[in-house]
Amino acid sequence: MIGAGKIKQYANVLDKPLSRGRQEVSLSAFAFLFSELVQYNQTRVDNIAELERRLEDAGYAVGARVLELLCHREKGNRRETRLLGILSFVHSTVWKVLFGKVADSLEKGTEHEDEYMISEKELLVNRFISIPKDMGTFNCGAFVAGIVKVRMGYDLAVFHWLFVTSISSNWPKLNKLLFLEKGVLDGAGFPAVVTAHFVPVEGQHRPRTTILIKFAEEVLQREARLG
Amino acid sequence: MAPLAPKTGDPLFANVERVNAELFTLTYGAIVRQLLADLEEVEEVNKQLDLMGYNIGVRLIDEFLAKSNVSRCVDFKETADIIAKVGFKMFLGVTATVTNWNAEGTTCSLVLEDNPLVDFVELPDTCQGLHYCNILSGVLRGALEMVSMKTEITWVRDMLHGDDAYELQAKLVKQVPEEYPYKDDD
Numbered sequence: 001m002i003g004a005g006k007i008k009q010y011a012n013v014l015d016k017p018l019s020r021g022r023q024e025v026s027l028s029a030f031a032f033l034f035s036e037l038v039q040y041n042q043t044r045v046d047n048i049a050e051l052e053r054r055l056e057d058a059g060y061a062v063g064a065r066v067l068e069l070l071c072h073r074e075k076g077n078r079r080e081t082r083l084l085g086i087l088s089f090v091h092s093t094v095w096k097v098l099f100g101k102v103a104d105s106l107e108k109g110t111e112h113e114d115e116y117m118i119s120e121k122e123l124l125v126n127r128f129i130s131i132p133k134d135m136g137t138f139n140c141g142a143f144v145a146g147i148v149k150v151r152m153g154y155d156l157a158v159f160h161w162l163f164v165t166s167i168s169s170n171w172p173k174l175n176k177l178l179f180l181e182k183g184v185l186d187g188a189g190f191p192a193v194v195t196a197h198f199v200p201v202e203g204q205h206r207p208r209t210t211i212l213i214k215f216a217e218e219v220l221q222r223e224a225r226l227g
Numbered sequence: 228m229a230p231l232a233p234k235t236g237d238p239l240f241a242n243v244e245r246v247n248a249e250l251f252t253l254t255y256g257a258i259v260r261q262l263l264a265d266l267e268e269v270e271e272v273n274k275q276l277d278l279m280g281y282n283i284g285v286r287l288i289d290e291f292l293a294k295s296n297v298s299r300c301v302d303f304k305e306t307a308d309i310i311a312k313v314g315f316k317m318f319l320g321v322t323a324t325v326t327n328w329n330a331e332g333t334t335c336s337l338v339l340e341d342n343p344l345v346d347f348v349e350l351p352d353t354c355q356g357l358h359y360c361n362i363l364s365g366v367l368r369g370a371l372e373m374v375s376m377k378t379e380i381t382w383v384r385d386m387l388h389g390d391d392a393y394e395l396q397a398k399l400v401k402q403v404p405e406e407y408p409y410k411d412d413d
Contacts, residue, residue: 024245025343028290029318032283033251033362037258040279044265058257065253065347098250124246 031128038129038140052142059146066147067188070097079188083215083223086190090148091118098147099124104208114215118148119199123209141196141209148211149185149194191216236316239295243317248343255344259359269356276358280365288370291317303399304328306376307335310367319343327396336383339393350387358382364395375403 041054071079074093080086091106095118109115125140185192192215198207258279262272295313300306311323321343327336344360358364364380371378377400384394 023248023320023343025248025251025320026240026318027244027246028287030246030251030254032287033254033258036279036283037254037261039282040258040275041261054261058254058261061257061260062250062253065256066249069249098247100245100247 027124030124034125034140034143035128048138052138055140055142056146056149059143060149061146062143063147063149066094066098070094081189082226083190083219086185086188087116087118087213089188090185094147109212112214114217114220116213116215118211118213119208120211121201121204121208122206126209139196139198139209141198141211145194145196145211148213149192185213190219192219236295236313236322239313239317240320243294245320248320249346252343252346255362256348259357263354263357269354273356273358273361276361277365277368280362280367281369282365283362284366284369284371285373287318287366288373291370302332303376304332304335306371306374307337307397311337314370315339333399335397337395337397338384339395342386342393345387348387355388358385359387360385360393367395367397371397375405377401377403 037058038051038055041051041058045051045054070093074097080089087106090103092102095101095103103118104121105117105119107117107119109117123141123144125143129140131138131140185194192213194214195212197210197212199210200207259272259276262275263269266272266275291314295317297309297313300309307325311325315321315323319342321339321341323337323339325335326338328334342360344363348359350357350359361382364382367380368378379398379400381396381398382394383396384390384392386393
């Protein structure tokens with residue numbers, strides 16, 4: 001329809017001004033979309049590990065873009081170079097933008113120097129998902145783990161994002177969110193392995209989700225050099 | 228007395244839980260990318276997106292009816308209005324306009340100026356036949372089928388192809404009377 005209110009056409013999508021990031025959609029729209037993503041991937045794989053890998057890849061793609069977007073918008077194009085800096089960036093800024101709140105907790109692993117954990121009582125992507133028994137340790141948090149991984153490091157070294165739950169001694173179930181986390185770490189220059197696990201909590205019906213980040217050796221060495 | 232059906236979706240959208248649209252946009256982008264990598268044929272991807280949208284639509288209509296309290300629509304015109312003003316607003320946070328009614332009132336166009344699915348998106352030359360937002364047509368088709376309307380939804384205008392807005396054409400094929408799954412005299 002020609003007339004008043006015609007939107008300005010940009011020849012190149014890169015010329016379009018970046019939005020402030022305040023626009024929202026309903027949670028159910030996202031939940032429906034995410035469930036379709038998982039269902040589609042279930043038809044393309046034969047086992048759980050592959051399903052997690054695919055979700056991780058999807059999250060990875062999201063994380064790479066989120067990293068660029070946030071670096072430009074929130075931090076004025078400055079990137080973190082220190083370990084604690086990138087961890088708190090993920091834990092606060094990234095989480096706040098994606099999920100509307102900072103992550104519940106950020107902890108350092110006690111057994112190993114290179115492990116850190118970000119925990120969340122009820123991860124957004126897991127909210128409307130229940131894992132059937134025959135899927136064992138599968139966790140949709142792998143999607144988020146992929147996002148974080150991109151923010152942390154390059155795809156070269158060992159990625160050990162283990163989602164370790166410090167509360168329970170049971171082997172935690174992997175999360176879909178995990179994959180989302182991986183993307184952020186990779187892109188930011190902190191290679192790590194990111195995995196997602198469920199940790200049962202007393203007094204809480206649903207287990208909480210922990211994302212375990214295990215940094216590659218070179219990250220720790222670099223950190224030590226920087227003093 | 229039942230609460231009044233909303234004429235716009237704004238109060239509904241304010242009441243539902245919301246997430247950042249960018250997460251939604253990027254997740255949808257990841258889905259499309261995965262489909263392109265797996266299926267490679269643009270037509271196949273279009274079909275798959277429509278199918279995924281259909282699956283979403285058949286469940287989405289339940290939530291829509293439960294949350295929005297709209298009364299039964301008298302005709303297709305009213306249906307289209309409700310979808311554009313209440314439905315789109317409630318889920319995507321944007322409203323559509325309804326135009327181009329044909330004489331019998333069975334075909335109309337839903338025009339979207341703002342579409343959260345396509346932020347940051349540009350179609351490469353190899354994918355020019357892709358209907359990036361095809362999931363929306365599936366959602367509409369699925370949702371309407373669950374309320375006894377068989378429709379055909381096609382894309383008329385697509386901003387990613389250079390047009391100035393997104394336009395979906397909804398054609399009512401037939402009204403299917405509701406069938407009860409059991410006999411009355413059992």
